[in-house]
Amino acid sequence: MAPVYFTPGPAQLYPTVAKHLQTALDKQVFSQSHRSQAFKDLYRRADEALRALLQLPADYAIYFTGSATEIWERSLQSVTAANTYHLVNGSFSKKYLDHAKWLGRNAQALQVPFGQGFSLEQVQVPAGTELLAVTQNETSSGVCMPVADIHSLRERFPEPLLSVDIVSGAPYAALDFGKVDMAFFSVQKGFGLPAGLGVWLVNERSRAKAATLEGRQYTGGHYSLQSLHDQYQQFQTPCTPNVLDIYLLTHVVEDMLAKGVAQIRKETEAKAQQVYSFLEESARFSPFVAEKAHRSPTVLVADVLEKPAAEVIAQLKAQGLVVGAGYGAHKEKQIRIANFPAVSEADMGALVSRLRAI
Amino acid sequence: MAPVYFTPGPAQLYPTVAKHLQTALDKQVFSQSHRSQAFKDLYRRADEALRALLQLPADYAIYFTGSATEIWERSLQSVTAANTYHLVNGSFSKKYLDHAKWLGRNAQALQVPFGQGFSLEQVQVPAGTELLAVTQNETSSGVCMPVADIHSLRERFPEPLLSVDIVSGAPYAALDFGKVDMAFFSVQKGFGLPAGLGVWLVNERSRAKAATLEGRQYTGGHYSLQSLHDQYQQFQTPCTPNVLDIYLLTHVVEDMLAKGVAQIRKETEAKAQQVYSFLEESARFSPFVAEKAHRSPTVLVADVLEKPAAEVIAQLKAQGLVVGAGYGAHKEKQIRIANFPAVSEADMGALVSRLRAI
Numbered sequence: 001m002a003p004v005y006f007t008p009g010p011a012q013l014y015p016t017v018a019k020h021l022q023t024a025l026d027k028q029v030f031s032q033s034h035r036s037q038a039f040k041d042l043y044r045r046a047d048e049a050l051r052a053l054l055q056l057p058a059d060y061a062i063y064f065t066g067s068a069t070e071i072w073e074r075s076l077q078s079v080t081a082a083n084t085y086h087l088v089n090g091s092f093s094k095k096y097l098d099h100a101k102w103l104g105r106n107a108q109a110l111q112v113p114f115g116q117g118f119s120l121e122q123v124q125v126p127a128g129t130e131l132l133a134v135t136q137n138e139t140s141s142g143v144c145m146p147v148a149d150i151h152s153l154r155e156r157f158p159e160p161l162l163s164v165d166i167v168s169g170a171p172y173a174a175l176d177f178g179k180v181d182m183a184f185f186s187v188q189k190g191f192g193l194p195a196g197l198g199v200w201l202v203n204e205r206s207r208a209k210a211a212t213l214e215g216r217q218y219t220g221g222h223y224s225l226q227s228l229h230d231q232y233q234q235f236q237t238p239c240t241p242n243v244l245d246i247y248l249l250t251h252v253v254e255d256m257l258a259k260g261v262a263q264i265r266k267e268t269e270a271k272a273q274q275v276y277s278f279l280e281e282s283a284r285f286s287p288f289v290a291e292k293a294h295r296s297p298t299v300l301v302a303d304v305l306e307k308p309a310a311e312v313i314a315q316l317k318a319q320g321l322v323v324g325a326g327y328g329a330h331k332e333k334q335i336r337i338a339n340f341p342a343v344s345e346a347d348m349g350a351l352v353s354r355l356r357a358i
Numbered sequence: 359m360a361p362v363y364f365t366p367g368p369a370q371l372y373p374t375v376a377k378h379l380q381t382a383l384d385k386q387v388f389s390q391s392h393r394s395q396a397f398k399d400l401y402r403r404a405d406e407a408l409r410a411l412l413q414l415p416a417d418y419a420i421y422f423t424g425s426a427t428e429i430w431e432r433s434l435q436s437v438t439a440a441n442t443y444h445l446v447n448g449s450f451s452k453k454y455l456d457h458a459k460w461l462g463r464n465a466q467a468l469q470v471p472f473g474q475g476f477s478l479e480q481v482q483v484p485a486g487t488e489l490l491a492v493t494q495n496e497t498s499s500g501v502c503m504p505v506a507d508i509h510s511l512r513e514r515f516p517e518p519l520l521s522v523d524i525v526s527g528a529p530y531a532a533l534d535f536g537k538v539d540m541a542f543f544s545v546q547k548g549f550g551l552p553a554g555l556g557v558w559l560v561n562e563r564s565r566a567k568a569a570t571l572e573g574r575q576y577t578g579g580h581y582s583l584q585s586l587h588d589q590y591q592q593f594q595t596p597c598t599p600n601v602l603d604i605y606l607l608t609h610v611v612e613d614m615l616a617k618g619v620a621q622i623r624k625e626t627e628a629k630a631q632q633v634y635s636f637l638e639e640s641a642r643f644s645p646f647v648a649e650k651a652h653r654s655p656t657v658l659v660a661d662v663l664e665k666p667a668a669e670v671i672a673q674l675k676a677q678g679l680v681v682g683a684g685y686g687a688h689k690e691k692q693i694r695i696a697n698f699p700a701v702s703e704a705d706m707g708a709l710v711s712r713l714r715a716i
Contacts, residue, residue: 025375025379066428099580239425240544240554242424
């Protein structure tokens with residue numbers, strides 16, 4: 001039996017990836033020009049499928065970049081000149097903040113300790129904020145922000161553009177894109193694809209703000225929101241993109257649509273429930289995130305109580321179950337279990353059984 | 359018979375790509391963490407193989423980006439504050455210049471008409487130039503700059519960092535990397551891989567210049583030369599890279615080493631000779647580049663004399679031979695024939711026979 005990867009990205013490949021890759025090789029898709037009609041048709045198909053899966057409003061556009069990390073930079077360059085505000089509760093929300101500082105923005109943040117989420121009443125966004133950056137799912141700590149809270153942010157702070165990092169939450173997170181302005185993810189997490197592609201979902205309001213900054217500052221050149229949008233209107237990209245990943249994304253999203261996003265969400269919750277129930281009752285593990293409403297259904301972090309986490313990871317690995325280490329300083333004491341659509345209920349059941357036996 | 363792609367990128371895949379991809383899928387390489395020892399070992403192996411193939415001096419480092427296009431931007435951000443100079447003779451050398459202007463640099467250029475190269479005595483680089491940008495092979499026009507001329511530039515203009523775009527010349531171009539400071543390519547051309555990875559070769563002199571600018575300007579943040587180098591020292595990357603392409607690149611470069619770069623160069627020249635000899639004698643086609651020394655061995659551009667180029671392209675395509683259209687405004691009148699290592703002498707022979715029969 002091949003090992004199953006419960007790692008939070010790169011992760012287990014979606015079960016249909018190998019088949020789609022073979023079809024693409026047979027059809028020589030990766031030799032086709034990225035300026036050809038064949039590529040435009042592929043981009044259009046990716047656009048339609050993602051739009052359907054995520055229920056995107058009509059004014060959204062979908063751009064491709066090299067990574068979600070790049071979108072932190074491009075979003076800040078394209079739609080902000082001065083003031084940003086960040087909700088920071090882990091390493092990835094912190095990196096969005098870092099990018100803003102590197103770019104010389106007046107970047108303010110509400111920071112809470114690692115493992116905690118935000119209560120809405122804590123959040124006060126200063127007037128004049130251009131971009132409010134939130135991380136729907138902190139891959140580092142296993143804390144999520146419930147989508148209802150994100151929607152409330154929009155009601156309470158209608159002025160700034162609301163940018164949502166859904167890197168490790170998509171496609172599970174049932175975000176109402178009508179209540180945010182942009183969101184982004186990379187494909188090696190919930191979509192179960194090889195790494196190397198970022199996907200940026202952007203509404204008209206963001207584009208209007210970007211247009212006011214063009215010519216007044218460096219907005220990202222070839223990779224600015226406006227440049228990406230100019231190309232998008234012909235289903236093209238500014239430079240040669242990762243066509244392989246765009247092809248796989250298109251087909252995997254179509255597979256997900258065939259299964260139904262409601263079913264994927266239901267399965268995700270059932271699998272998460274299996275793990276959290278075990279962690280709650282276990283004497284050897286406990287859920288790291290105390291507040292139940294903030295426990296991520298897609299990246300589950302457990303404290304390992306009686307032995308080094310590395311021992312648990314090694315034991316599981318020997319049984320063909322690959323889980324992630326804790327992030328950064330938490331490496332010694334935590335494991336991370338990704339609960340993405342590529343992992344079946346049976347796989348998760350097997351993992352829980354093995355954890356129970358440790 | 360599957361069609362053969364003579365397109366200048368994306369291009370024909372190297373013959374061993376499908377096999378390597380299958381092995382990687384079987385080994386679940388694309389689920390492995392990019393922070394794992396397995397990834398570090400892969401990066402180290404890529405580094406060793408490229409170093410051997412290109413005969414890189416010991417002080418060179420090798421970084422990965424999302425595209426070669428991105429390297430235009432990152433190189434300018436990281437090693438220039440004010441003055442750049444560009445040799446421009448086509449669309450891609452022009453884009454490097456554009457990037458410098460977008461970034462607010464004082465970007466000067468020597469421009470010659472499309473289809474022409476440079477004679478060394480024309481080139482005068484102003485004192486104070488930080489970066490001299492040259493394009494070893496203009497994918498748009500089929501003009502190359504002989505490597506001996508590039509080496510002479512270094513002798514005549516020792517002050518600026520010499521940055522060489524080898525996007526469609528590598529690995530054919532026998533550049534002496536001891537006589538330049540950086541070079542870069544993308545993998546969907548001469549290396550015959552799926553698009554989505556840029557490779558940046560950088561010497562110590564470039565890094566020393568980059569260090570003087572850190573903290574004084576935005577040098578690219580997470581993607582600056584210094585950030586890439588910090589990660590490179592542990593064979594890591596700042597963000598999750600295109601592991602699939604890094605894996606394929608490693609294995610294809612090893613295949614190229616097994617064949618021998620001298621043999622690849624010999625075959626490239628023999629194939630180019632076949633095509634140029636035909637174009638010279640043909641009444642229906644002629645080589646676009648007048649100056650023989652500037653005719654690219656890797657991207658060959660032909661004027662189509664008696665009919666629309668699109669007709670020729672369609673006729674060849676019907677026979678399983680896919681050639682590229684002329685670039686931009688030259689689309690109606692030119693064809694482009696990529697002569698990369700993935701195209702065999704027999705393939706090229708078949709193409710010339712068909713061209714002869716048109």
